[in-house]
Amino acid sequence: MKTRASLLALSLLATGCGTLYPEDPLFVYGRALHADGTPLAGTTLMFERKTAYDGSTPTVSVFEPFREVTTEPDGSYTLELLVKETRSQVRDYSFSLHAFRLHRQEEDGSESWLGFNLHGGDVELPALLPWQADLHTTPTADGVMLALGAPLPTLEIPPSATSNDWTIIETDGSRHTEPNPSPPSLWLELRSGDGILWWSPSPKETLAVSRSILEDFAAPVARTSVFIDGDWTFKPMVSLNDSYLSFYVEWASASVALPSGGLVPVSRGAACEPFVDTCPLTDGKLETIKSVPLNELRVRLPTPKKLRQAVVRGFASAGHTEAVVVEGSVDGQEWTVLGRATLETRRRARNAQLTNRLGMERFLDVPLAPEAPAVTQVRLRVVGEGLMNRADFRELSLFE
Incomplete structure (x- = not known):
């Protein structure tokens, strides 16, 4: 034979x-x-x-x-x-x-x-x-822990x-x-209905998902x-x-159901520039991507808030983005850096199928400085080379 x-x-x-x-x-x-x-x-x-x-x-x-x-x-x-x-x-x-x-x-x-x-x-x-990943969940004080029951x-x-x-x-x-x-590289994907609420590489086979990431989206599910x-x-x-x-x-993997985070961001429904009427970046919807000028993305909070977390969903920009900087202000004149998310370069050959299926968007969970004062305005600033005056987002959420 x-x-x-x-x-x-x-x-x-x-x-x-x-x-x-x-x-x-x-x-x-x-x-x-x-x-x-x-x-x-x-x-x-x-x-x-x-x-x-x-x-x-x-x-x-x-x-x-x-x-x-x-x-x-x-x-x-x-x-x-x-x-x-x-x-x-x-x-x-x-x-x-x-x-x-x-x-x-x-x-x-x-x-x-x-x-x-x-x-x-x-x-x-x-x-x-x-x-057969045997993906399973364990509740935590700040969300849920995902774990694989099988080796990669x-x-x-x-x-x-x-x-x-x-x-x-x-x-x-x-x-x-x-x-x-x-x-083998491991990635985490979270969805609510037809919307992607998170996807990112994971360095470990146990994956912590915070309430800030889950927010109050309905019936979230996860798969790796x-x-x-x-x-x-x-x-x-x-x-x-x-x-x-x-x-x-x-x-x-097969999808597993997650509990709702039950957390509503303080930025929900807040006004933002350059949009004149309803801000599509704070409406809690994942279905569409909105384009905004890079140097004018501001969110105005109704009252001063001491912020601890910023979650940026579906971010993509034209050019080589090195970092996204979150700044706060009480008067719109003087700005303080609240947090910074450095973006690693993704080699296209390493995730060609994933980017083909899920796109080139970034999802960022940005801790904000605990010593920063309460602010009424928040600005996102993009740092990098060859940037054009445009960025795409799904949603921006700020938590106190």
């Missing part, structure tokens, strides 16, 4: 050492498993491919159904492609770096994605299996592949090495995502060309 590695080697042999032509076949091998590692046998999987986009229309590329495969008794499958089907030009601004995708959704609502590009010949994909998922490099670590060159010319595939990306090389026995695979895998 031939192993999967030997089958891949034979297919690579079959390509020979000549140039690949548009009508030549390519084979993508993979395996689908249940969460317990047993084969997902006799199951139809739908591969999607991103539509070509040439910039002639405002519509960006989307993933559309491409080709079905059926898994064998051991869970293995083979996707047959033509060389020309891997060379579609995909150029848009939807943050997805991969032209092909496989998506699975389980009965409990958990999901997994496997996206990839290939070049030069046949390749083998990472095994795709669900992640990892990937095994197939015997037919080789992997080299990445050398990263920073903007200042310095270099460092990062592992390939990347270590784990993201891994990488690239592998496959060297045929008889060919001058190696085969390359670039990929990502993302797992998203």
Whole structure:
């Protein structure tokens, strides 16, 4: 009986050492498993491919159904492609770096994605299996603690592949090495209805969610995502060309219900500039993103308040934002810095699928100086290079 590695080697042999032509076949091998590692046998999987986009229309590329495969008794499958089907030009601004995708959704609502590009010949994909995160909650004095009951998922490099670590060159010319595939990165996503009330990377597998983040949004739910990306090389026995695979895998847990924070910000319904009538940034709604000039974002409180926390939801700006500064004033003339949130640079390759699904918005929980006096006005100021006079927000909440 031939192993999967030997089958891949034979297919690579079959390509020979000549140039690949548009009508030549390519084979993508993979395996689908249940969460317990047993084969997902006799199951139809739908591969999607991103539509070509040439910039002639405002519509960006989307993933559309491409080709079905059926898994064998051991869970293995083979996707047959033509060389020309891997060379579609995909150029848009939807943050997805991969032209092909496989998506699975389980009965409990958990999901997994496997996206990839290939070049030069046949390749083998990472095994795709669900992640049972066992996300559970524990009440705390200031909200709720989320904890994972399972370790983060990892990937095994197939015997037919080789992997080299990445050398990263920073903007200042310095270099460092990062592992390939990347270590699993954990992200937290909170929703209320159709609105995103929070998403951010999490450095730990226990995730504290404060009442300030939950606020008084109705029926909040939480889930976690784990993201891994990488690239592998496959060297045929008889060919001058190696085969390359670039990929990502993302797992998203089933959603769990959270208690309402029951906390109404003192800024709820407060007036703000430059808006003349109702302020859309303090109305407690998450459905839309509002654009405001960067240098004129002020909130006017009805009475003086000694503030302890600012929560900025769905922030995005044009340019390289280094930090968001929260300032307070009693007269609109003299301003005191109340707090500052420094923004880390996010490498696009590290979370291409997440930014494609959730967007580039930032969610900031900014502690404010306890020694600061009560203020009647609050101003958000953005610090950075190449900033344009515009920023987008979902909501700004101030708490005393």
